[in-house]
Amino acid sequence: MPQPTAEVTHTLQVAADPRTVFDLIAEVTEAPRHFSAHLHAEYLERGETQDVFQRWSVERDQETIRTWTARRRLDREALTITFEHETPKPPVSSMRGEWKLTPQADGTTSVEISHHFSVVGDDPETLKWASAGLDRNVQGQLEQTKAIAERWAELQELTLEHEESLLVHGSLDDVYGFLYEAGAWPERLPHIAATEVKEEAPGLQIVDMTVEGRDGIAQRTRSARVCVPGKLIVHKQVLGLPPLLDVMLGSCDFAETADGVLVTARQTIVIKESAIEEKLGAGATVADARVHLTKVLQDGVLSSVRHAKAYAEERASATV
Structure with missing residues (x-):
């Protein structure tokens, strides 16, 4: 029996040049800093005109992490990106589509995204439900794409990044385990009063924390995390952001060396x-905020890693 199918097209005018819009859509690993639902992405295959990537996103009011894989073809001359989901989420059984960007005479861009999809079974209500969900998601994605592209230069000034590495003379299992085991942080990290960890799938964590601020006031936060054993922990704060921030995300990479475990925090x-x-x-500027927050990043990026280092090295010395 043929599966029910549907095709949905959305369009929006964006006051930005098409190359900016194209790059914003194409660079999936940069998306978490721009799009609220995006948590992490990794290229599985990558060429000049095609790629395969895995993406992780936060759904259901920041309570669930979903991951899927998609294949794309990118044509920078034609300003099109075609895509096909290799692992669609049931009841959707197939999903493919295309981004099409059309330059306008006034320097703006017409953005069109089409989806062609099918669902499992023969119930028209299932197709209707999937269409409604897709419509909501795509409308939100287009609105964010417009807002980001139209503020592109401004957002570059508002974005700060910082990276530092620390060598740990201990085992990879211990240093990774310390940072992975968020449920134990209240006993291990002085600024964490309480945690609640939900891990519906291995390595995909929603972590609710009560954090003691520098002013002594406790704050509730929620972070979404992707944890790859012994290799990587990615985190994005999705609730309870500091009042001076719109986005806060980071990662820890782990690499074994001849001298120990090198942990790189970003x-x-x-x-x-x-x-x-x-x-x-009054009168404070973006430049002032950059100076202030650069110091905060420099002071804090390795904070938890230093505690993990002390933990792992103490355990290593105890076994000597």
Whole structure:
């Protein structure tokens, strides 16, 4: 029996040049800093005109992490990106589509995205439900694409990144385990008062924390995490962001060397421009916020890693 199918097309005008819009859509590993639902992405295959990537996103009011794989063809001359999901989420059984960007005479871009999909079974209500969900998601994605592309130059000034590495003279299992086992943080990290960890699939964590601030006031936060044993932990704060930030995300990479385990921590933030004067004083500028937050990043990017280092090295010395 043929599966029910549907085709849905959405369009939007964006006050930005088509190359900016194309790059924003094409660079999937940069998406987590721009799109609220995107948590992480990795290329599985990558060429100049085609790629395969795996993406992780946060869904259901920041309570669930979903992952899927997609294959794409990118044509920078024609300004099109075709895609096909290799692992669609049931009841959707197949999903493919295309981004099409059309330059306008006034320098803006017409953005069109089409989806062609099918669902399992022969119930028309299932197709209707899937169509409604797709419509909501795509509308939200287009609105965010428009907002980001139209503020592209401004957002570059509002974005800060910092990276530092630390060598740990201990085992990979211990240092990774310390940072992975968020449920034990209240006993291991002085600024964490309580945690609640939900892990519906191995390595995909939603972590609710009560954090003791520098001012002594406790704050509730929620982070989504992708944990790859012994290799990588990616995190993005999805609730309870500091008032001066619109985005806060980061990662820890782990590499065994002849001298120990090299842990590289990265942090990326996007400044909330509307909060600068309220938090830093009348007349404060983006430049002032960058100076202030650069110091915060430098002080904090390795904070938890230093505790993991002490833990792993103490355990290593105990076994000598």
